[in-house]
Amino acid sequence: MSLFSVNKPLEPRSRQLVTISSFVLPILLWCLVSYVPFIWHPEVEITSPGSVNYFREGMLVNKTVFNAESDKASAAGKATPEGIPANPIYLPAPHEVLTAFYTSFTTEPKRSSELWLHESLWSSIQVIFYGFLLSSIIGIPLGVLAGTYDFFSRLFEPFIEFFRYLPAPAFGALAVAVLGIYQAPKIAIIFIGTFFQQVLIVANTTRKLDPALLEAGQTLGANNRSMLFRIVLPGILPDLYRDTRILLGWAWTYLIVAELIGTSSGITWFITQQARYKNFDNVFAAIMMIGILGLTIDLLLAWFGRRLFPWQKAN
Amino acid sequence: MSESTLPDYRVQSDAVRDRFARIKKRPVTMEVAGLSKTFQSRHGTVTALKDINLTIHKREFVCVIGPSGCGKSTLIRILAGLEQATEGEVKLDGKVVDKPGPERGMVFQGYTLFPWLTVKKNIMFGLIESGYDKGTAEAEARQWIELIGLSRFENSYPHQLSGGMKQRVAIARALANKPKVLLMDEPFGALDAQTRSKMQAYLMEIWKNIDVTVFFITHDLDEAIYLADRILVLKANPGEVQEVIEVAVPQPRHPEQFLSPEFIATKKRLEELIHPPKQDDDEDHLNLVRMVPVNDEVGSVF
Ligand SMILES: Nc1ncnc2c1ncn2[C@@H]1O[C@H](COP(=O)(O)OP(=O)(O)OP(=O)(O)O)[C@@H](O)[C@H]1O
């Protein structure tokens, strides 16, 4: 069987292999760049400064600078500096990042007022959770109403359509002015970032419900209320669930902006702080933590969804 | 059977004539008077139906046939109350129909079972709507499931059923509401021939035993003749009644009648009405020339 047949699932074995490769290939590339000295490695880590007075042991210098100084020293007959090829500080090797996954949790913050990594992470999760919950509690009902009744569609959607083009970060200063500097304005940014999209997407999903089901309901004597609660809602539930999963992913992208306003906090603050200290292994570890957290939540929700909606054809 | 020995499709045996006389004495269930329907579309006004008049008596089985696009679905949707007539009116037991209701059950070609409900819950849907408590509705639904022979599947979801099974559930779901009229829009159109003839037999059985009037759309001539007391033949552009045929095939029907003279005569008449002798120029046809060499391995298929 070919690996490239249009719209045909791969055989189970190759499917697994390809799925694993999806992660293994980028990591392999990263390993190559990190561990094979002649691939990239544009800098030199000084092992012995020789006669160059501004070189220090462990210092990173550009390869051309190193070669120039080395040539100069040997021309003058002085001790030449020595070093090994290295990558820039912003690209730590895989093993360094892997260790950072552990050490970043165990390293005490530099100042007592600062948060541990797990506290930062927890704060981020809370911001996402409350922002997204608030958006869903209001956005999903509005979306369903707009998708079901033309009246609400005309009433809500034009304004929301306009509002969703206003970038959420632009409301940062306003949110701080109104809601203070702590978690509230951050939650507000997540809310603004997701709410308007959510209403429109949910409205669209609702409109896509097979109208024949509504007609079948009518001929079975369903009244307006039953149509909404016994046909529209259960009918769109699986799609609604899927929309919500996708939107939750978007909410994460607003996290970075949200956490930079007011008092910086959460995982974003951790990342900026570590970048300032040039602990790029920690930076990478933290970025990956966000990815892993997001993916895990999504996989959990997907798994849960398959159990929630047994009437959906397995695909 | 040769052409010359075929009887006229209108000739009825005494028993059949007598039966039609009795049908006409039954109370009127549905009355369609001066019904017209036009649609406004971007390309102008489409007259889907024009001046349809029809009286359907209690427990009569009426089939509608006609070419594609002649307004069959539009007609049945107006009867169901899903669409409003532009002119004229529809009465059910003397009351004007203006919106959908459970006393006019509808079965669609595309099954339209609620995918999130099990077979039992699907059938319970209308019962709950009409105010039954859950226990009674469930007991009633069980009976229907037994009647349609799907007891093993009462807790299955629609996607686990075959097309024929789905359509049986849809029929039971509509009938559970004890409708006066069962409206069916090409209900067996998507089924294979074998399942379809089985479903036809089931439907006859249901119709015999339940107090219901059936209004049935099909494009299958055999199906129409086999099932109907009367066949309403529509023509397209605009959708008008071309002829109403009282089917001379005696009731109760059984599959052997497909070869009876009355059946064949009626079918011949329907074919004349639906597929009139073609005018050469407006008929579409293929423009093929020979594309296989004469000395090919298989030079001719004959
Ligand atoms: N909502 C609508 N808007 C505009 N035109 C419509 C609408 N519904 C139906 N029509 C038109 O009315 C005519 C009749 O349509 P209808 O679906 O009733 O035909 P039909 O006899 O059921 O055809 P088929 O055998 O293919 O099911 C068609 O010309 C169709 O284009």
Ligand SMILES: [Mg+2]
């Ligand atoms: Mg149709």
